[in-house]
Amino acid sequence: MLKIENLHVGYGDATALSDVSLHLDKGELACMIGPNGAGKTTLVNAIARLLPIRSGSIAIEGRDVSRLTPQELCDYGVAIIPEGRRLFTSMTVEENLEIGCYRPAARGLKQQSLARIYEMFPVLGERRWQLAGTLSGGQQQMVAIGRALMAQPKLLLIDEPSLGLAPVIIKQVFETISAIHASGVSILLIEQNASKALAVAQRAYVLDCGSIIAQGTPQELRQRSEIDAAYFGAGN
Amino acid sequence: MISATLLGQSVLSGFFAGCLYALLGLGLTLTWRYLKVINLAHFAFVLIAAYLTFQLVGKNGLNPLLVAVILIPVFFLAGVAQQALIEHYKVNEFASIILTFGFAMIAEAGLQWIWSADYQKLEAHYMRGSLQVAGLFLPISDIVMSLVAISLCVMVWAAMRYTWLGKALRASLDNPGIAAAFGVPNRKLSYLVAGASGASTAIGGIFVALLSTLAPSQIFSWLGVVFAAALLGGLGSPIGILAAGILLGVSEHVTMAITAPSWAPVVPFTLLMVILLLWPERI
Ligand SMILES: Nc1ncnc2c1ncn2[C@@H]1O[C@H](COP(=O)(O)OP(=O)(O)O)[C@@H](O)[C@H]1O
Ligand SMILES: [Mg+2]
Numbered sequence: 001m002l003k004i005e006n007l008h009v010g011y012g013d014a015t016a017l018s019d020v021s022l023h024l025d026k027g028e029l030a031c032m033i034g035p036n037g038a039g040k041t042t043l044v045n046a047i048a049r050l051l052p053i054r055s056g057s058i059a060i061e062g063r064d065v066s067r068l069t070p071q072e073l074c075d076y077g078v079a080i081i082p083e084g085r086r087l088f089t090s091m092t093v094e095e096n097l098e099i100g101c102y103r104p105a106a107r108g109l110k111q112q113s114l115a116r117i118y119e120m121f122p123v124l125g126e127r128r129w130q131l132a133g134t135l136s137g138g139q140q141q142m143v144a145i146g147r148a149l150m151a152q153p154k155l156l157l158i159d160e161p162s163l164g165l166a167p168v169i170i171k172q173v174f175e176t177i178s179a180i181h182a183s184g185v186s187i188l189l190i191e192q193n194a195s196k197a198l199a200v201a202q203r204a205y206v207l208d209c210g211s212i213i214a215q216g217t218p219q220e221l222r223q224r225s226e227i228d229a230a231y232f233g234a235g236n
Numbered sequence: 237m238i239s240a241t242l243l244g245q246s247v248l249s250g251f252f253a254g255c256l257y258a259l260l261g262l263g264l265t266l267t268w269r270y271l272k273v274i275n276l277a278h279f280a281f282v283l284i285a286a287y288l289t290f291q292l293v294g295k296n297g298l299n300p301l302l303v304a305v306i307l308i309p310v311f312f313l314a315g316v317a318q319q320a321l322i323e324h325y326k327v328n329e330f331a332s333i334i335l336t337f338g339f340a341m342i343a344e345a346g347l348q349w350i351w352s353a354d355y356q357k358l359e360a361h362y363m364r365g366s367l368q369v370a371g372l373f374l375p376i377s378d379i380v381m382s383l384v385a386i387s388l389c390v391m392v393w394a395a396m397r398y399t400w401l402g403k404a405l406r407a408s409l410d411n412p413g414i415a416a417a418f419g420v421p422n423r424k425l426s427y428l429v430a431g432a433s434g435a436s437t438a439i440g441g442i443f444v445a446l447l448s449t450l451a452p453s454q455i456f457s458w459l460g461v462v463f464a465a466a467l468l469g470g471l472g473s474p475i476g477i478l479a480a481g482i483l484l485g486v487s488e489h490v491t492m493a494i495t496a497p498s499w500a501p502v503v504p505f506t507l508l509m510v511i512l513l514l515w516p517e518r519i
Binding site for chain 1: 404406407409410411413416419420421
């Protein structure tokens with residue numbers, strides 16, 4: 001589904017990702033964990049084509065996408081749930097969801113998609129006319145998830161969905177991610193909350209200082225005590 | 237004390253003037269908010285269109301509707317071309333004032349060179365006459381212009397609210413990167429806004445030619461009051477600029493009736509300052 005080889009990305013002179021390679025099979029849920037500043041968001045933005053890359057390749061279903069614009073990429077069925085939600089705050093909940101299905105391939109399914117999302121998150125249905133910027137953090141995360149689902153994605157990039165949310169909401173968010181995965185969507189999940197991420201993932205990568213320092217199944221990673229100490233420590 | 241008829245006539249003239257402000261300011265307020273371009277050349281476009289109308293209708297005898305059919309697409313393209321230039325040179329909001337001011341100066345000089353600095357009036361039999369209702373005069377030309385201005389403002393408002401393009405435009409203003417990631421074509425939309433704004437100057441210019449006497453210096457005399465209407469109405473708001481334009485127009489004309497005409501220009505700016513002081517989050 002997704003194959004990244006020797007990816008280098010930087011901001012000006014600073015290198016943010018160096019020699020990152022990873023792959024994600026169709027229907028798989030892979031997670032990427034790593035500390036703050038490791039380059040996780042940079043990776044997501046590079047895949048979504050929101051950042052230029054220096055070298056390396058990104059392929060989706062065997063086709064190179066590393067030079068596309070974000071708009072062109074979205075036609076490959078890639079949707080993003082960005083860090084910090086990044087909703088269209090001055091638009092209503094429903095308008096946010098509608099932009100999710102802006103791409104022609106998803107637009108025709110608008111009514112079904114909306115019905116599905118309001119069923120998934122009834123509170124969004126109740127608040128469909130409310131401005132997205134006035135919702136609580138948890139509800140905003142639901143809108144961000146809903147907006148991405150409206151795009152009928154084959155590949156979903158999720159960046160720190162639990163950031164700043166209460167534990168009970170985090171639990172609901174992870175259940176939702178599992179359900180989306182079960183419906184056949186391939187997912188790359190970025191998380192700092194390693195234990196939660198490893199519990200739902202089939203493959204895991206550990207990113208630190210812009211490089212992948214470990215990878216394997218969640219079980220394999222859990223057994224590696226040095227990673228444990230660094231990333232699964234306090235609070236998890 | 238002024239008579240009720242005079243007051244009524246002033247309110248009515250103010251209303252018509254306000255509709256013209258809205259017609260001339262609609263494109264300005266949209267490009268200001270959505271493209272971050274403060275387009276002083278907007279009024280140069282209006283006057284160029286007005287002089288072309290003066291020439292084609294007054295001198296060459298063309299029908300104004302035909303002139304509209306010619307000028308609207310040409311000015312749409314001119315708006316797109318201007319935006320392409322601004323994007324190519326990555327002109328920011330502040331620099332856009334200077335760049336477009338420069339263009340307005342050049343246009344003024346060009347108009348003077350071709351049509352002289354003297355006042356000129358289009359002499360044609362289109363939209364002449366007026367209705368008389370309850371002792372008040374309603375010139376046909378003003379009625380038509382106001383209907384066009386109101387319809388355009390309402391149509392743009394509805395398009396921003398209910399169409400895919402309008403929603404995409406608002407999304408790209410809120411968050412261009414994420415909007416693009418969902419397939420919103422930010423650049424195409426910005427050209428569309430610039431083009432629509434250009435097209436609106438053609439419509440405005442045709443009415444300016446039909447309604448008033450022309451002088452190249454009007455490029456700068458429109459500027460103040462239309463800016464005030466754009467700010468007062470809330471940038472980017474088509475209904476806002478219509479309401480603010482009418483408010484300014486009516487207050488100007490009523491001021492003129494009860495004091496002296498020289499006081500009229502003071503009104504919009506006093507209103508603007510008072511409202512901005514009381515309600516600074518307006519812009
Ligand atoms: N817009 C930017 N400009 C310059 N440096 C940035 C920018 N965004 C992120 N960085 C830097 O790139 C590195 C990786 O950041 P990021 O990808 O946000 O990490 P993470 O998501 O893992 O916390 C950090 O050192 C950060 O300071
Ligand atoms: Mg991050």
